[in-house]
Amino acid sequence: MVTLHRTFIAVELDPELQRAVAEVQERLRAAGARLRWVKPHNVHFTLRFLGEIPAAQVARATVASREAAKDVVPFAITLAGFGAFPGPNRPQVVWIGLRDGAEPLERLGAHLDAALARQGFAPDPRQFRPHATLGRPRDDRRWGDLVRVLEQYRNLEIGRQEVTRIAVMESRLTPDGPVYTVCEQVPLDQGLNASPE
Numbered sequence: 470m471v472t473l474h475r476t477f478i479a480v481e482l483d484p485e486l487q488r489a490v491a492e493v494q495e496r497l498r499a500a501g502a503r504l505r506w507v508k509p510h511n512v513h514f515t516l517r518f519l520g521e522i523p524a525a526q527v528a529r530a531t532v533a534s535r536e537a538a539k540d541v542v543p544f545a546i547t548l549a550g551f552g553a554f555p556g557p558n559r560p561q562v563v564w565i566g567l568r569d570g571a572e573p574l575e576r577l578g579a580h581l582d583a584a585l586a587r588q589g590f591a592p593d594p595r596q597f598r599p600h601a602t603l604g605r606p607r608d609d610r611r612w613g614d615l616v617r618v619l620e621q622y623r624n625l626e627i628g629r630q631e632v633t634r635i636a637v638m639e640s641r642l643t644p645d646g647p648v649y650t651v652c653e654q655v656p657l658d659q660g661l662n663a664s665p666e
Contacts, residue, residue, distance in 0.1 A: 473521035475640040476652070478534055478581060480514040480574065480632050482601070486548065487512065489628040490565075494603060500621060501614040504563060504604030511649055512565075512601050514546075516578045516635060517585065517593060526590075527652060531637050533584035534655045541577045543633040543657050546570030548601070549626040551619050560615055564600035565627060574599045577635070577657075633657055 482490065491509040498506075519530055549568035553560030567574065578597040586592060606615060637652040 471523045473523060474527050475521050475642070476527050476530060477518040477638050477640060478516045478530065479636055479638055480516065480546075480577075481634075481636050481651075482509075482512055482548075483630045486628045486630050489548075490603070493565075493622075493625065493627050497603075497618055497622065500618045502563070502604075502618040503607045503614065505607055506604040507602055508646060511647065512603065513636075513638075513649075514574065514599055514601050516574075516581050516597070519585075519590065527637070527639075529588040530585065530590070531653050531655070533581065533588045533590070534635055534637050534653070536584040536587070537577065537580040538635055538655045538657045540580050541573065541657050543631055544570055544573040545629060545631055546574065547626060547629045550624055551603075551622055552600070553615075553619060558616060560606055560619065562605055563603050563615070563619065565603055566601075567599050568626060569629070570632070571599045574632070577632075581635075 487509040490512050494506050494509065497504070519526070522530070546567050547569040548565050550566040552564055552566055554562040554564065575597060578599075582593065582597075634654050634656045636654050639650045639652055641648045641650070
């Protein structure tokens with residue numbers, strides 16, 4: 470029987486930003502947001518979720534990640550601004566967005582999609598929207614409180630970091646939440662391939 474690996478490719482947060490996320494989650498909690506919180510060390514920007522795939526496809530996804538990373542130089546992101554899917558009035562997923570860095574992150578996602586297609590992966594039908602999930606509501610009867618808190622903190626800035634790598638990750642679901650394992654960290658181009666000015 471073939472073993473399947475629940476795989477995704479992501480930009481991880483630096484430890485300093487993970488601490489900032491923990492602090493803002495506590496502020497939201499104290500203000501009345503009742504969510505099943507994502508553990509701060511698990512908060513990330515998913516570039517592509519590949520689902521449950523065999524080891525051979527994980528290897529091809531890693532090759533695609535290396536190809537995509539060659540074409541993108543490191544860039545900065547600033548985490549700021551809260552939102553919810555499918556919308557702020559019926560929040561199912563609460564997320565933090567980007568004040569700066571969305572465009573290069575989207576460009577990185579596009580390079581990755583093209584590289585994955587060359588490795589035989591079907592295109593993702595969903596449009597990539599840069600966001601990092603913070604939590605999901607515990608009780609839909611308390612949506613009013615959650616909507617109020619999200620509006621109150623809508624423009625709060627969490628912090629800034631350099632994106633210097635992407636990670637091929639495996640997710641194992643457990644009763645205590647997902648456990649993520651890094652299969653490979655792939656550095657972005659360090660200017661070796663950059664065109665001269």
